Amino acid sequence: MAKLSVNINKIATLRNSRGGDIPNVVQFAKDVQGFGAEGITIHPRPDERHIRYKDAYDLKSEVYTEYNIEGNPVPKFMDMVLEIKPTQVTLVPDAEDAITSNAGWDTLKHKDFLIDVIKEFKNNGIRTSIFVDPDLHQIEGAKETGTDRIELYTEAYAHQYGLGNKEAIRPYMACAGLANAIGLGINAGHDLSLDNIKFFKENITGLLEVSIGHALIAESLYLGVEQVVKMYLDKLK
Numbered sequence: 001m002a003k004l005s006v007n008i009n010k011i012a013t014l015r016n017s018r019g020g021d022i023p024n025v026v027q028f029a030k031d032v033q034g035f036g037a038e039g040i041t042i043h044p045r046p047d048e049r050h051i052r053y054k055d056a057y058d059l060k061s062e063v064y065t066e067y068n069i070e071g072n073p074v075p076k077f078m079d080m081v082l083e084i085k086p087t088q089v090t091l092v093p094d095a096e097d098a099i100t101s102n103a104g105w106d107t108l109k110h111k112d113f114l115i116d117v118i119k120e121f122k123n124n125g126i127r128t129s130i131f132v133d134p135d136l137h138q139i140e141g142a143k144e145t146g147t148d149r150i151e152l153y154t155e156a157y158a159h160q161y162g163l164g165n166k167e168a169i170r171p172y173m174a175c176a177g178l179a180n181a182i183g184l185g186i187n188a189g190h191d192l193s194l195d196n197i198k199f200f201k202e203n204i205t206g207l208l209e210v211s212i213g214h215a216l217i218a219e220s221l222y223l224g225v226e227q228v229v230k231m232y233l234d235k236l237k
């Protein structure tokens with residue numbers, strides 16, 4: 001069974017569009033955990049256009065499932081994560097102006113940097129994960145950094161699956177096979193949805209956690225948050 005971590009960035013985006021506190025992201029996190037979510041993911045970006053650093057602190061005492069903070073480990077981000085000490089930090093190489101995450105780390109090119117950053121987080125008792133493209137060389141590189149887990153960047157799978165190309169799962173299966181063989185835990189995320197999650201889960205041996213935000217919130221507009229969370233949990237069994 002893979003854990004469902006709900007990414008609540010979109011709730012903050014909605015709140016920020018009016019400048020007030022509706023919807024309240026902390027209340028949403030509490031409710032979604034009550035509906036069965038096994039984790040809360042946030043991804044504060046440098047411009048704080050959705051989740052803000054203050055939200056990350058406010059959520060600390062209310063997330064009683066797994067708290068996963070994603071982002072580019074620039075000094076401000078590192079200080080915040082080291083202070084909050086979430087369950088997991090997921091390192092994502094965001095460009096400042098990226099609309100959303102659009103690439104995994106080059107774990108070979110940035111190996112020394114990643115080794116240093118991961119050591120710092122692990123010394124503080126925080127589990128680490130690196131966002132990576134489904135490429136065997138990048139998985140091997142990730143192992144060299146000392147990270148506990150990888151997060152497979154699933155945008156390509158989700159896009160191809162939507163076009164009817166189920167073969168798109170193959171590179172992910174190969175990466176999962178390698179990760180399992182060399183002792184890396186496997187997370188996955190980006191554009192996963194009620195449509196594509198079951199096939200992904202069925203084919204990825206050892207999948208530990210998925211973080212899902214954009215599709216989950218969009219689906220909730222029609223079906224309701226509680227129903228959607230339960231549908232994901234069922235597909236992730």
Ligand SMILES: CC(=O)[C@@H](O)[C@H](O)COP(=O)(O)O
Pocket residue numbers: 007009010043045050070092099100101131189190213
């Ligand atoms: C790493 C990843 O795929 C997610 O964090 C995703 O990028 C969500 O971030 P946004 O809500 O900014 O799109």
Ligand SMILES: NCC(=O)COP(=O)(O)O
Pocket residue numbers: 007041043070151188189190191192211212213214215216
């Ligand atoms: N790590 C992926 C994530 O948190 C959510 O991505 P998305 O479902 O919003 O594309």
